[in-house]
Amino acid sequence: xxxxxxxxxxxxxxxxxxxxxxxxxxxxxxxxxxxxxxxxxxxxxxxxxxxxxxxxxxxxxxxxxxxxxxxxxxxxxxxxxxxxxxxxxxxxxxxxxxxxxxxxxxxxxxxxxxxxxxxxxxxxxxxxxxxxxxxxxxxxxxxxxxxxxxxxxxxxxxxxxxxxxxxxxxxxxxxxxxxxxxxxxxxxxxxxxxxxxxxxxxxxxxxxxxxxxxxxxxxxxxxxxxxxxxxxxxxxxxxxxxxxxxxxxxxxxxxxxxxxxxxxxxxxxxxxxxxxxxxxxxxxxxxxxxxxxxxxxxxxxxxxxxxxxxxxxxxxxxxxxxxxxxx
Amino acid sequence: xxxxxxxxxxxxxxxxxxxxxxxxxxxxxxxxxxxxxxxxxxxxxxxxxxxxxxxxxxxxxxxxxxxxxxxxxxxxxxxxxxxxxxxxxxxxxxxxxxxxxxxxxxxxxxxxxxxxxxxxxxxxxxxxxxxxxxxxxxxxxxxxxxxxxxxxxxxxxxxxxxxxxxxxxxxxxxxxxxxxxxxxxxxxxxxxxxx
Numbered sequence: 362x363x364x365x366x367x368x369x370x371x372x373x374x375x376x377x378x379x380x381x382x383x384x385x386x387x388x389x390x391x392x393x394x395x396x397x398x399x400x401x402x403x404x405x406x407x408x409x410x411x412x413x414x415x416x417x418x419x420x421x422x423x424x425x426x427x428x429x430x431x432x433x434x435x436x437x438x439x440x441x442x443x444x445x446x447x448x449x450x451x452x453x454x455x456x457x458x459x460x461x462x463x464x465x466x467x468x469x470x471x472x473x474x475x476x477x478x479x480x481x482x483x484x485x486x487x488x489x490x491x492x493x494x495x496x497x498x499x500x501x502x503x504x505x506x507x508x509x510x511x512x513x514x515x516x517x518x519x520x521x522x523x524x525x526x527x528x529x530x531x532x533x534x535x536x537x538x539x540x541x542x543x544x545x546x547x548x549x550x551x552x553x554x555x556x557x558x559x560x561x562x563x564x565x566x567x568x569x570x571x572x573x574x575x576x577x578x579x580x581x582x583x584x585x586x587x588x589x590x591x592x593x594x595x596x597x598x599x600x601x602x603x604x605x606x607x608x609x610x611x612x613x614x615x616x617x618x619x620x621x622x623x624x625x626x627x628x629x630x631x632x633x634x635x636x637x638x639x640x641x642x643x644x645x646x647x648x649x650x651x652x653x654x655x656x657x658x659x660x661x662x663x664x665x666x667x668x669x670x671x672x673x674x675x676x677x678x679x680x681x682x683x684x685x686x687x688x
Numbered sequence: 689x690x691x692x693x694x695x696x697x698x699x700x701x702x703x704x705x706x707x708x709x710x711x712x713x714x715x716x717x718x719x720x721x722x723x724x725x726x727x728x729x730x731x732x733x734x735x736x737x738x739x740x741x742x743x744x745x746x747x748x749x750x751x752x753x754x755x756x757x758x759x760x761x762x763x764x765x766x767x768x769x770x771x772x773x774x775x776x777x778x779x780x781x782x783x784x785x786x787x788x789x790x791x792x793x794x795x796x797x798x799x800x801x802x803x804x805x806x807x808x809x810x811x812x813x814x815x816x817x818x819x820x821x822x823x824x825x826x827x828x829x830x831x832x833x834x835x836x837x838x839x840x841x842x843x844x845x846x847x848x849x850x851x852x853x854x855x856x857x858x859x860x861x862x863x864x865x866x867x868x869x870x871x872x873x874x875x876x877x878x879x880x881x882x883x
Contacts, residue, residue: 437717437718437721476740478740478741478744478823481740481741481744481748482744484744484748484752485731485744485747485748485751485752486747487752488747488748488751488753488756489747489751491752491756492724492756495756495759495760495763496721498763499717499759499763507763510763511760511763511764514756514759514760514763515760517756518753518756518757518760521752521753525748
């Protein structure tokens, strides 16, 4: 009993620490990659190659003044950054990042919690992520924030449908909801689900970008129209919390994408954890690449694209996959 | 007192607390938030019963989709809880609400009573089978045993959605009196319903 609690808390602490570090260095990666793509060099002053830049940023944000505007609804406003950050972290609990290992004579699974409905758990916590943004927009008492919040709720509801449907194809092929079994079924490169679900993968990727509010789908925080969107009224660590939430979300959809379509931690020679991190950061690189390449969609285009293109395609993918599985 | 009991106690109290607070709020957004709290606590209860699938679906469908829609509509209408809630309710409802609430309490009391003191011969409330609420069991119920009722219910929902779109479209047309610009109006209302 005590042993289980101890092992679980240790695992959770390790995973949280890893994800938070990952978030911090995702910002560094984003700045460096975008800089390179735009023929600049990015951060260089803090440490070698600017590697200490995330730490400098964090210290700066902590020491900034925490401004609470007069017109906010206090409790909701204070809760919103947490609500947007925590669900993103929760996703990592069910994502496996390595094979089982023997430690001190005990079998330890390299996953926070091996739920047999892992994928549904991910969908559930992802669907809660929207509240942070909606509540921030509503409780700020500012029209820009409200616009950002409303846009975001409409966008996230629309794209969540496609997101869920794109995963169903994989579930149908694999015939399991457990992420652990999914990874085990993708032992070699030829078994990766991306080959059996190419359309599903493209849909997943597109919807995931919209779900995490990244360019070219970053309507909720389109700074040229909305000042800053839902986080306009936030400053200091509260703002940083939204920022971390966004990066944690990116990491989460990357990790899930790598697990669903690219065989998770499976790979030759290198240790499983390294493969997992490599695959996740490949996804992250793609995200950043997109950001540096594409302009923002117009809002009505975004909604029309979600409902008239992605949604029918996702339905088609589900139907065709189901038919093929039945045959 | 083991871990299960503690988790049950906490989530049960939170679920009831959320439900009560939801009714007591004047601010509609706060009501929605309390309802979400209550739903999440209920999901924990399902999961504790071993019905992982039901718990996850409760969060995905209700907390994740329907409540977001509620919140969205409330924000669009900009309800801030200043509406006078007491006015306009007919005198009949003052009686009926107590009757309905009383019946519900009686019913609840009966269930609890028959669970705590089972009559001789009956076994009282049965604990669910171990497979209860798993993906396979739910799928078999929906897609094998109750396939036609399930499909009928979905057709009913579809009819309701189509009806809402048609009615909203008609209202928009008569308001703006732009029957020649029918397509644009329809498209707009479709977007609103989808949002």
